[in-house]
Amino acid sequence: MSIAKVIVDVPAKQTDRPFDYLIPEHLEEVIQPGMRVIVPFGPRKVQGFVESVEETSSFKSLKKVIEPMDVVPVLNEELLLLGDWLSKTTLCYKISAYQAMLPPALKAKYERKLKLVSENANFMLPDGLEQLFASEPSVLWEEAVKFASIHAIQKLVKEGIAEVHYEVQSKGKKKTTKHIIPLMSAEEMLIYAESLAKQASKQKQVIEFFIHNREPIEQRQLLERLNISSSAVKGLVERQVLAEKNLEIYRDPYEQRQFAKTEPLPLTGEQSTAIAPIHASISNDKHEVFLLYGVTGSGKTEVYLQSIQNVLEKGEEAIVLVPEIALTPQMVNRFKGRFGDQVAVLHSGLSVGEKYDEWRKIQRKEVKVVVGARSAIFAPFENLGIIIIDEEHEMTYKQEENPRYHARDAAIERGKIHNCPVVLGSATPALESFARAQKGVYTLLSLPSRMNNRPLPEVEIVDMREELKEGNRSMFSRVLLEKLKDRMEKQEQTVLFLNKRGHSSFVMCRDCGYVVKCPHCDISLTYHRYSNQMKCHYCGYEDQTPLQCPECNSEHIRYFGTGTQKVEEELTKVIPEAKVIRMDVDTTSRKGSHEKLLKEFQDGNADILLGTQMIAKGLDFPRITLVGVLSADTMLHLPDFRSSEKTFQLLTQVSGRAGRHELAGEVIFQTYTPEHYSIELASQQDYDRFYQSEMMIRRNHSYPPYYYITLITVSHEELMKTVAVTEQITKVVRHKLSPKTVVLGPVASPISRIKNRYRYQCLIKYKQEPNLKEVLKSILDHYQGEISSNGLQISIDVNPYILM
DNA sequence: AGCACGCCGACT
């Protein structure tokens, strides 16, 4: 008998290795590497992934695989390898790596049930428990516990009256609907129709239909098309002319939408020059990483589209990654428009079932192109011809939970395996990427000019300190207000951008400066206007806003800061006639509302679009001629070495929204630090100079791209314990790594407490540290006991993006 | 992660 090496669904250090199981004879030919199986594990059943099938095992008493959960492996050979790479590079459990590569629908659902041993054992139940199995011989454990004491239930099990059962199910279900299929040939049907009674006109109609349509059809559609009731169909099914069959259908999130077919556009000289090396790489099956550096509006997307075209003509497949936030209908339209139903779309707005369906279209080779957010990098294609990452500098490509991977790294890894090009596109490349392009690790392709030669918009920096001195205490500078009014008169549109990070509305006492903080986390509570409540964004704690300051009893305690709601409020005060559309988490949480609001703005039903990060990307409307950034510097002061870079990228991005068409655009940055280089250079859209200045700073402070970094965060309920462990770890790291490596810490994390747990960290900066992974693993091993028993948490992020 | 096994305190 063969042996399956299985990675079980138990994310723990001790189980992070294959377990051997016998493959029962009847499954001998069935079970293959990459399949999910149900296996016994201790007293319960768990899901597992077959890593490999082998002939021998060093373990003597093997259990058998219970059953496979898939007909076809969900992970192919390449993805199994990629999972290995993922767990090794990000130090996560293998099971977590595999799960991260699959749609959530394939995650196991576990049920613990209490089952009566014999069907008629009801009479054996002690007093008070007779009702427990009244309707069914087995009940969910949770139900049983609610019904009776754990003690009484355990007694039942001991006495052999009931048993505990463990069940494993896949979360996602394939959606099936009732289809009608013809059983007779067209000729037979003709004859049958003759034999029908005259009054059976509806049945005749149905037969008529099936004489011409031999394909299965959804019953619902059939009834609708012929305008009949189900009884006519039923009659024919009974007489075996037709049959009912449940067939799988896809939940298509874009079902009702028509996509206008678009043709490749003629390329500009610059575009042709840029695309040539990509095409060369495609036709030579050569892995190469390209950095496509093109200003906003320079036509990067057309380069993507035509590269993909090239790949498709070769019979290969393409993955396009887009930041979640930019995965707007506008973007999807462009791909669906060009490649039609060869495109699958994967993003977080889809339901679990929808994601699963899109994923299966890929698995079954029904599509050739995937457009999706981060996790789409694991699309199960087998002949990848190109991977494109748009807006490659975006932070959303880095996953902030385990496995803490960066989609860019995964893309390059896959590109190597498939010998295909990886194209990183951006107007403001990540410093790491641009540095690599400078060094020749990546090939730099530039698109320096905008399409149709539109000039970049004029940017004006407004010093808000001056405004304050002049007695303007509102959040709108006089210039901005003037221009706003001007656009209203001209019937042109404005986008107001609020950089919300770091400045959400909090509740503060105007007399003593007391700020209401979360009792469990070291963070101020965010004010939510609609419920008049304060909420912690880290642990979910909620409280009523106080009427009196708890510190000084003053009644002048109220919400502060500049949430979009507050801006909207003030906006309607200063320009009452303005029609404002507000886009933020609150107004776009409902499915489709994002799209609806944009549509409304596009149709000219509003003068001003006010929003946060989500409006920084992809907006491309001809009537936008003014962009205002209300506080350009809020991000600048976050405790993060990337804050300047992020500010520059965001401001450049936002400015790009104005004047993309015939009408010229203007941009206003309001700031309290106008002299800061990232604001100054963003206003000139001068990436190259920004790159130079920022690189200098990174070099001086030994940050990426000059150094690699790894962040260790320790958290525990007790402060002393947290500090002690971090101190110990820092010491070990310092001792074991090379003297050139910089080890910072222990220090409190920027958010020093979350959910009543103190957080301390240690930051490692290094150029070359071949033993780092081993050292980190040995640390995790050393604290293994306390992690599982004492509530200690140690998180390790190799190449972190946020230092919190 | 669960769960059993096993060694110490407070109780019928």
Next chain:
DNA sequence: GTCGGCGTGCTC
């Protein structure tokens, strides 16, 4: 003397 606390170690 037993019931039950949770520290320790195992799951093919």
